[in-house]
Amino acid sequence: MLRSITRSVLSKSQRPALLRPRCYATAKVAFDLPLETHTDLQKAHQDLADARANSSEVVESGTTALKHAYQENTGFGTRPIYLDMQATTPTDPRVLDTMLKFYTGLYGNPHSNTHSYGWETNKEVESARKHIADMINADVKEIIFTSGATESNNTALKGVARFYKKTKKHIITTRTEHKCVLEAARAMKNEGYEVTFLNVSEDGLVDLKELEAAIRSDTCLVSIMAVNNEIGVMQPIKEIGALCKKNKVFFHTDAAQAYGKIPLDVNEMNIDLMSISSHKIYGPKGMGAIYVRRRPRVRLEPIISGGGQERGLRSGTLAPSLVAGFGEAARLMKQEFDADSVHVKRLSEKLTNGLLAIEHTSLNGSPDHRYPGCVNISFAYVEGESLLMALRDIALSSGSACTSASLEPSYVLHALGKDDALAHSSIRFGIGRFTTDEEIDYVIKAITERVEFLRELSPLWEMVKEGIDINSIEWSGH
């Protein structure tokens, strides 16, 4: 009895479904149930509107300032424009598309070689490795997956130095490197190695003569980054590579910002080790790789001990989804290289010209040897952090994300010989594949307006306009 009732209920509920015109479940979900995520700005706008509705006099004094702080109530959205591509890039939808199947069906361990679950993920991992190697003209076996460029840099600096510790005790790097290279070098100093930190010129470039003079008979590694993360300066990698080869020293380059964005060829440039990051090339975060040359072989001591995956240099199970996403991102970087380069260069020129048209602004770093996607500009007589606060509708940074928590001025700009005031007033703009013309126009307009506004508030600016040389003033009270 019970069974017959349930059956009849079931069949009744199924029947109309069969008669209904065919529709896709995905589309239905999409329109019925969007999962909305709001920006913090939305809340700020709401608070402001509420405050204004409640009291008119209190807010009035601040209104003029706030009007300049961000665009309000003009029938446009609230989500800021993303111009911090050196910190990280948005994940490309095509990358996400390759990654999704690893979370739905392909869950095998790529190192399991006894069953097809392992084989199928292993196949995907190897094809990803191929895409990553192709971009820099490397061999498939020379790519070692790591958790990111920080781990790659540590592996290179600590690994090579420790392996050759009996005979070689000297490392060369520069002052403008990323924090993780500097810190790894400092850690090696504590282990008894000698480290030379090369100075850079005003343009941010390494002096090759100085480098050659610094190389000693017991030097094991030279580590110089390809593209600087704060000022976008491109080092003469090919010349440095040739110099290192001549002196039989291993050459490591941190290419997190350069991989896929400028032409790199490990054989032509004599690069022995290269750090690569996935999330700087529109791939997933938490993924990276290190290129380790096989001929002539570069030996290094692994930091992580374990099951011997990745030629024993980096043990631990790989994350096939991240690896495949990274591989797809690398493939796209190669496929879209020309289109992206043209696009980024065009927008970069537009932005640079637009911003340098404001008086008392200057471009940091070499104007010729640079990756156009990173523009670092100093706005004199404006405090960088206050400008960033005033630019709530544009996501920018005054330097590297790791150091932006501290109020110290950027050490990279210091190394270029900029004074504290100028280093404090500099802002980095990152342009990428997904940046549009419209956004750049908006940014130029917004920055021009707000720099002017902030300068109007500044007594220093008044003096500059009156023609008083700021440096000639003798400040009292100190």
Added chain:
Amino acid sequence: MTGPSRTQVLALYKQTLRNANGFNNYNFKHYFLRKARTQFRDLKDLKDPAAIEKAFSAAQRELGVLKRQSVISQMYTFDKQVVEPLDGKKTQR
């Protein structure tokens, strides 16, 4: 081997544009629209039948990705960008 006809290519182009427009994310939408336009324009003068066939099937694969991803983009939505008008009118570009 007969390559894709003019109508087939145009239909593919139209569908690619439509799906690119389906992205909720401002940046992705404009990127894929730009990419579709330049890609189809660049491949317009392709003469070699094998190359045409290859480009056509690649574009078909990419259309599949766009179809899936634009739907996902509509499922997980975010606030509009500051350069995007709220009333949903298309911007002049």
